[in-house]
Amino acid sequence: MTPANLPDLARVVAAFASIPHCRLLGMRLEEVRRGSGMMSLDWSERLVGNPVTRVIHSGAVTALLDTLCGLVVMASVPEGTPLATLDLRIDYLRPATPEKRIRATAECYKVTHSVAFVHGRAFNDDAADAIAHCTGTFMLGGVGFSAAAAGNDEPGAGRSEGGQPC
């Protein structure tokens, strides 16, 4: 057990694997560490936002970044801490290239008693040629999805004033 009582990373992977919406879109968790992670999403016809350009819908990129940011926070806070997304700001720097896989990376750069701060980006092949950058904040300790809760039916403890459980 680490001094900060951080979760076993296998629990974070299990939490990801349990999310129905991630399966629907076909997201893959490539790597998760303390404070950072990488995911990918293959281009697919059913994710297209503009049928003429065949560019993937920005909403699918949003879902990818939101998921990754949440998992990176989960790997960075004490095991069992419920998480809820408070806000997410995304800059779309360029359209994703049709038929190419999207990759995303994120870092949790600050954790306080009640809030975690995350930065992420999405790109095709070249991390320097980003599709999108995002910053997110996550509340710790409300109703949410903790690594410990994955795999059992116990609801998260406590009540949150706001935020989206993740």
Added chain:
Amino acid sequence: MLKTVADLRARGDLAAISDLVPYARTIGIELLRDERGLLTALRFREHNIGNFVVRAIHGGVVGALLEHAAMMHLLVETDVQVVPRIINVSIDYLRPCRAEDTFARGSIIRQGRTVANVRITAWQGADSGRLVAAAHAHFLLT
């Protein structure tokens, strides 16, 4: 795509407009109209769950609903001359989004020649009852 949207709009065929976007079909989006104008609905689907423990809809798909509602508002309710492209979005999550239908509506704060600033709110329940998320987004119109 714009001409198709204009034709379908003239016929009042919101379902066909919605069906133009494969991703909207994938997640379960439906376009409706009420006395206040265009309404974008995200029908409850088990595959949109993001947290099976508290049975909440995935925050990413809530964000996608808000973005899509803004985009559809511009396409259907204004006379934009190009398909708007999203520049950025800032999403505030206000309450857990439960396993039920979710509705969103956009309103234009300012529409210039090159940029539109759109506010969007998402709620669950009747009479815009339970606000679950809000966002503002910028779209490029050139």
